Amino acid sequence: VRIESNTSQDLIKRHLKEEYSLGCQFTQLNKSLKKDLPSIELNEDVLIGELINFFNRLGFRSKIFNSDGISIPAELSLKEAKNFNNDRSEDFDFQQLISSLTSISKSTDYGDIEWIKRLFIRALKKTNKPGEIQLVSDLLAKIHSENDKFLDSDHVEVLRYFPVDS
Incomplete structure (x- = not known):
């Protein structure tokens, strides 16, 4: 044409x-x-x-x-x-989520708690290895202990998404 x-x-x-x-x-x-x-x-x-x-x-x-x-x-x-396909490595999305959560964990007053919870839930859905689950767990513990806006109820809500055997 x-x-x-x-x-x-x-x-x-x-x-x-x-x-x-x-x-x-x-x-x-x-x-x-x-x-x-x-x-x-x-x-x-x-x-x-x-x-x-x-x-x-x-x-x-x-x-x-x-x-x-x-x-x-x-x-x-x-x-x-x-035929273009923007293939990314298997754990690219997981690494991006971890990078975001790590940045958030460095701020003690990050206020968008719903966003933090969504990031954790998405990261947990993309975990493939025990080490990744532990990394998410460590970041969750850090944000829970250092960010006053991240309440116990928020922590419990995210914990529900952890695999049962972890």
């Missing part, structure tokens, strides 16, 4: 979805439109960055993402983007 400066955004979105399983979102920018841009051929060799630049020159910010809603890096072609 060849796209011109006057090609319908809906046509572009439909083509990207049907041919490459990609989504596209356009946001109007506050700048003058360039009507006399050269056309661009939407084929498997076109880079995501080329598309983004094309739409930007037309006065639109665009985001191109896969079926999981993950933004596609600009250096990938449409063919590569079709």
